[in-house]
Amino acid sequence: NAGVTQTPKFQVLKTGQSMTLQCAQDMNHNSMYWYRQDPGMGLRLIYYSASEGTTDKGEVPNGYNVSRLNKREFSLRLESAAPSQTSVYFCASSEQSGNTIYFGEGSWLTVV
């Protein structure tokens, strides 16, 4: 039972490069989320998908795009990476919006 799986776990990018963080869940959950965690800032919501086919902005969406590929998969794309996007990114899912959210193990991204 893998739960929420994220790839890659570690990535170093140069400023201006693009990349996609992949996320998949095997719990048949309807809702999926992307958070970032920075020292002193706590976890902040980037984007979420309440159900397959829908996506909405969270607290800090600028510089990111998302795709809800199907019920299982929710990807996060950085089109032109900036040093300010250096962070730990967590994908999460819940059965429905408002239910308990379960997190993946995180992706450590450094932009130089």
Next chain:
Amino acid sequence: EDQVTQSPEALRLQEGESSSLNCSYTVSGLRGLFWYRQDPGKGPEFLFTLYSAGEEKEKERLKATLTKKESFLHITAPKPEDSATYLCAADYGSGNTGKLIFGQGTTLQVKP
């Protein structure tokens, strides 16, 4: 402004020394208060959800309580393996977005 504040930021305990972590919230229309445990290099792990003032939940050495303004995570006779960062988060507002606002966490160290 809706916010969640945790105190203290860091807590050092001797094994067996009981204590409490505080999570105060100022949000409009709290729908649920979540507690998570996060180990270094890992994603947050779900502990409890509390929905109404007066509610209590227990798991091993941990007990979470909720009032109209704050939540407490009581740790009874802690062991070194309880060392981690404890996060609280509030689900609030109208609509069924499932968006959480997180506190910055309390880092607990339990010494043998």
